[in-house]
Amino acid sequence: xxxxxxxxPSLSVQEGRISIxxxxxxxxxxxxxxxxxxxxxEGPTFLISISSIKDKNEDGRFTxxxxxxxxxxxxxxxxxxxxxxxxxxxxxxxxxxxxxGKLTFGQGTILTVHP
Amino acid sequence: ETGVTQSPTHLIKxxxxxxxxxxxxxxxxxxxxxxxxxxxxxxxxxxxxxREEENGRGNFPPRFxxxxxxxxxxxxxxxxxxxDDSALYLCASSxxxxxxxxxxxxxxxxxxVV
Numbered sequence: 615x616x617x618x619x620x621x622x623p624s625l626s627v628q629e630g631r632i633s634i635x636x637x638x639x640x641x642x643x644x645x646x647x648x649x650x651x652x653x654x655x656e657g658p659t660f661l662i663s664i665s666s667i668k669d670k671n672e673d674g675r676f677t678x679x680x681x682x683x684x685x686x687x688x689x690x691x692x693x694x695x696x697x698x699x700x701x702x703x704x705x706x707x708x709x710x711x712x713x714x715g716k717l718t719f720g721q722g723t724i725l726t727v728h729p
Numbered sequence: 730e731t732g733v734t735q736s737p738t739h740l741i742k743x744x745x746x747x748x749x750x751x752x753x754x755x756x757x758x759x760x761x762x763x764x765x766x767x768x769x770x771x772x773x774x775x776x777x778x779x780r781e782e783e784n785g786r787g788n789f790p791p792r793f794x795x796x797x798x799x800x801x802x803x804x805x806x807x808x809x810x811x812x813d814d815s816a817l818y819l820c821a822s823s824x825x826x827x828x829x830x831x832x833x834x835x836x837x838x839x840x841x842v843v
Contacts, residue, residue, distance in 0.1 A: 657834030719771030
């Protein structure tokens with residue numbers, strides 16, 4: 615039962631353009647979502663999050679959009695830079711419940727930004 | 730401020746053996762979670778420890794067990810290793826039980842079971 619899905623295994627974009635990474639979820643109890651970035655041989659690094667009471671959160675070049683009715687979120691990176699090349703994971707959790715901080719991750723999307 | 734450190738970085742074990750993986754939490758963090766990341770998949774929650782007690786568990790059998798020590802460091806023990814246990818094991822620490830989502834992940838231990 616894949617509660618969080620990232621249907622695009624990979625994405626390739628040109629430096630300076632927009633990168634859009636998508637994520638779908640099925641668990642209606644999720645009320646908080648996070649994006650992590652992972653470089654090879656390193657652990658995941660927290661990027662940005664969004665609560666279900668919002669539909670958008672921005673942090674510099676990174677913006678996360680949440681469409682609760684569609685159970686869909688997306689991460690926009692503008693402008694994309696070669697250093698953004700990494701694996702991106704989205705994760706959902708039930709912050710207000712008894713999930714004990716359990717994060718449910720998607721399978722990840724490999725982003726490659728070409729100079 | 731030190732981050733999360735895990736040891737060893739790589740490990741090869743034989744099916745049926747037991748293994749212990751170690752994690753030192755980031756300074757000031759009192760909660761630690763363990764995740765298993767199989768090749769090509771996202772991390773899967775194993776369990777979380779808070780104040781030295783297991784506080785939440787994912788869909789993993791009892792042969793996966795853990796400990797948290799008074800200094801908030803932690804161990805993950807896996808008994809009767811199976812080939813499917815081959816994965817990257819990640820430790821993540823945070824400041825509060827389930828409410829601080831600034832989880833800091835270690836670089837992981839790559840376990841290979843042959």
